[in-house]
Amino acid sequence: MKKVNLILLAILSSALTLVSCGNNSKKNPDTQKTTASANTLIGAGATFPYPLYSKMFHVYHQKKGIKVNYQSVGSGAGIQQIQNKVVDFGASDAPMSDEELKESPGYLVHIPTCLGAVVITYNLPEDPSLKFTPDVLADIFLGKITKWNDPRIAKVNPNVKLPSLPISVLHRSDGSGTTYIFSDYMSKISSDWKNKVGKGKSLQWPTGLGAKGNEGVSGFVKQTKGSIGYVELAYAYQNKMSKATLQNKSGNFITPTLSSISAAADIDHMPKDLRVSITNTSASKGYPISAFTYILVYEEQGYDNRKEKKAKATVDLIDWMITDGQQFTKALQYGKLPEKVVEKATKRLKTVTYNGQSLLK
Amino acid sequence: MNTALKHNIVISESGKITRKEKGFKRILWIVALSIIVLFLVFFLTLVLSSLPSLKAFGFSFLYEKTWNPVAGEFGVFPFLVGTLLTSFLALIIAVPFSLAVALFLGEYYRKGIVSGLFKNIIDLLAAIPSVVYGFWGLFVLVPIIRKLEMLLNVSPYGVGIFSASVILSIMIMPYAISLTRQVLQMVPSDLKEAAYAMGATRFDVIRKIVIPHILSGLFAGILLALGRALGETMAVTMLIGNTNALPTSLFSPSNTMASAIANEFTEATGQIYTSSLIEMALVLFLVVTIINVIGRKLINHFAWDE
Numbered sequence: 326m327k328k329v330n331l332i333l334l335a336i337l338s339s340a341l342t343l344v345s346c347g348n349n350s351k352k353n354p355d356t357q358k359t360t361a362s363a364n365t366l367i368g369a370g371a372t373f374p375y376p377l378y379s380k381m382f383h384v385y386h387q388k389k390g391i392k393v394n395y396q397s398v399g400s401g402a403g404i405q406q407i408q409n410k411v412v413d414f415g416a417s418d419a420p421m422s423d424e425e426l427k428e429s430p431g432y433l434v435h436i437p438t439c440l441g442a443v444v445i446t447y448n449l450p451e452d453p454s455l456k457f458t459p460d461v462l463a464d465i466f467l468g469k470i471t472k473w474n475d476p477r478i479a480k481v482n483p484n485v486k487l488p489s490l491p492i493s494v495l496h497r498s499d500g501s502g503t504t505y506i507f508s509d510y511m512s513k514i515s516s517d518w519k520n521k522v523g524k525g526k527s528l529q530w531p532t533g534l535g536a537k538g539n540e541g542v543s544g545f546v547k548q549t550k551g552s553i554g555y556v557e558l559a560y561a562y563q564n565k566m567s568k569a570t571l572q573n574k575s576g577n578f579i580t581p582t583l584s585s586i587s588a589a590a591d592i593d594h595m596p597k598d599l600r601v602s603i604t605n606t607s608a609s610k611g612y613p614i615s616a617f618t619y620i621l622v623y624e625e626q627g628y629d630n631r632k633e634k635k636a637k638a639t640v641d642l643i644d645w646m647i648t649d650g651q652q653f654t655k656a657l658q659y660g661k662l663p664e665k666v667v668e669k670a671t672k673r674l675k676t677v678t679y680n681g682q683s684l685l686k
Numbered sequence: 687m688n689t690a691l692k693h694n695i696v697i698s699e700s701g702k703i704t705r706k707e708k709g710f711k712r713i714l715w716i717v718a719l720s721i722i723v724l725f726l727v728f729f730l731t732l733v734l735s736s737l738p739s740l741k742a743f744g745f746s747f748l749y750e751k752t753w754n755p756v757a758g759e760f761g762v763f764p765f766l767v768g769t770l771l772t773s774f775l776a777l778i779i780a781v782p783f784s785l786a787v788a789l790f791l792g793e794y795y796r797k798g799i800v801s802g803l804f805k806n807i808i809d810l811l812a813a814i815p816s817v818v819y820g821f822w823g824l825f826v827l828v829p830i831i832r833k834l835e836m837l838l839n840v841s842p843y844g845v846g847i848f849s850a851s852v853i854l855s856i857m858i859m860p861y862a863i864s865l866t867r868q869v870l871q872m873v874p875s876d877l878k879e880a881a882y883a884m885g886a887t888r889f890d891v892i893r894k895i896v897i898p899h900i901l902s903g904l905f906a907g908i909l910l911a912l913g914r915a916l917g918e919t920m921a922v923t924m925l926i927g928n929t930n931a932l933p934t935s936l937f938s939p940s941n942t943m944a945s946a947i948a949n950e951f952t953e954a955t956g957q958i959y960t961s962s963l964i965e966m967a968l969v970l971f972l973v974v975t976i977i978n979v980i981g982r983k984l985i986n987h988f989a990w991d992e
Binding site: 398399400401402404425491493498499500501502522523524525526527528529530533534535536537541544545548549 | 752753754755756757824828829841843844845923924927928929930939941945948949950951952953954955
């Protein structure tokens with residue numbers, strides 16, 4: 326009887342695995358099929374803007390009758406899928422690297438859709454609000470400052486009674502855009518960090534524990550007195566977590582808010598291809614760990630027997646997202662694109678063509 | 687006349703039967719072969735996809751201690767140590783418990799409400815998804831272990847090798863118990879009765895007759911349990927601390943191969959990074975295979991001794 330049960334269990338589980346594999350392998354032809362139908366667009370990529378995108382796409386469907394199917398599979402997979410041309414647009418938190426662009430079969434245009442930020446969160450007795458300067462922050466995450474009552478932390482926070490607790494650092498264990506933005510910032514403010522750790526979605530961490538996802542990091546921070554970690558801004562607000570105030574490049578101490586991350590994007594030297602890192606921003610009121618999230622489309626849309634109607638629909642959708650669609654950013658705790666950036670992004674979108682003809686008039 | 691007719695029918699039917707018989711056998715062959723094909727395909731896929739990293743690092747992949755996706759340097763050693771350490775520690779914790787529970791159910795309370803209740807609960811334990819074990823560990827076990835660590839004066843992370851091993855031991859116990867109970871039922875009752883007739887006590891019988899008799903079966907159970915522990919992902923990743931460095935003590939945070947693959951694969955970009963993760967899967971696959979082969983040898987060894 327027992328044996329029968331075990332065997333049944335084995336058969337069931339193997340059947341389940343087979344079924345789930347089957348689903349996976351089916352996915353590609355499916356997406357291709359739907360790409361062919363006229364009123365449906367397919368996108369895939371970053372998980373970070375997913376709540377905003379699904380709101381935008383829902384409203385867009387009601388208004389224009391175009392259905393958008395967005396799969397939040399992660400930035401890496403999103404880039405891969407647009408490179409394989411199985412989706413109409415890809416989405417990525419970090420802009421593609423020069424090598425990645427070179428590997429792509431066509432030139433990919435980057436259009437920023439909204440802003441996100443990484444918040445430093447911590448757990449101390451009596452929940453004081455803390456300030457950090459770049460060098461103190463870097464040395465905490467490098468494991469050089471190990472106690473909360475270190476004179477360097479005390480110097481920046483003269484009115485806070487700091488306990489003599491050891492600092493336990495928490496970081497993401499899974500590869501993530503949040504880690505990328507955080508390490509991009511750290512590499513800019515600390516040469517030590519740049520040489521020893523560098524920037525990436527997964528890192529070789531000099532100190533601390535890893536936890537999976539924003540929820541993993543925040544769970545540990547909430548449980549452990551004396552801990553410090555980093556999470557995405559929207560997540561920190563939704564869960565009412567402590568948020569450190571950081572000193573930006575201009576020397577101002579900035580609290581992470583929706584307006585301070587939008588301010589971070591208000592820079593003058595925006596490059597033409599819009600691939601830019603705005604961490605450690607030069608904007609005087611900008612929060613220093615902010616970043617754009619992007620949509621990726623081919624500059625020349627006339628590929629693989631693509632219909633002009635479809636190409637036009639893709640460009641129209643993106644145009645709507647960076648203009649009318651921006652109204653949904655605030656409620657969902659994403660940073661709104663500043664006017665200047667919308668202007669530049671629209672200009673960039675006009676360079677997207679179908680057989681050489683601009684799609685956006 | 688009547689008998690001859692009957693005879694005829696039997697003959698024609700038996701002809702059909704042999705044909706059916708052959709067809710059935712052929713189907714069984716094909717299905718059985720597909721298992722071997724599946725295994726080979728699986729192995730080959732892993733080898734082929736990890737070729738870039740095999741070429742780049744060679745054997746140093748096995749003993750190198752750095753895992754640095756940014757610099758593109760990959761070595762699996764800390765994960766290998768973490769995997770083996772947590773799994774064997776889990777076994778050390780689980781085996782005495784499993785043996786005791788199996789003896790309790792197999793020798794002392796074979797039938798009745800009590801044993802029925804116990805058996806059902808053990809089966810239920812096996813059915814709990816690992817993510818639930820992970821959550822339970824995070825919210826119940828970790829604070830307890832943190833207190834223990836404070837008492838022992840080691841850094842009170844709460845997560846690490848020890849926490850992961852404890853949760854793993856709870857997860858593998860149901861398997862070890864069910865299998866041990868099955869082999870207990872196979873101990874010939876005449877042997878036990880003979881011992882009782884000689885005036886042996888229950889404890890004597892268990893020690894001198896039952897346990898020696900079930901050794902090989904016990905090993906099989908442990909092996910199956912070890913297989914599960916080596917590959918367990920979700921619960922481990924929630925409790926091990928995910929620190930890609932060699933553990934320095936029983937309580938230090940570490941990482942396992944399964945956990946690292948699950949964490950990093952979705953966002954891994956670049957050929958060498960992806961193929962290193964696949965090579966890590968290959969190493970895990972080989973470790974499980976090697977342990978299985980050694981285990982089978984040991985089972986045969988004990989079975990021979992009987």
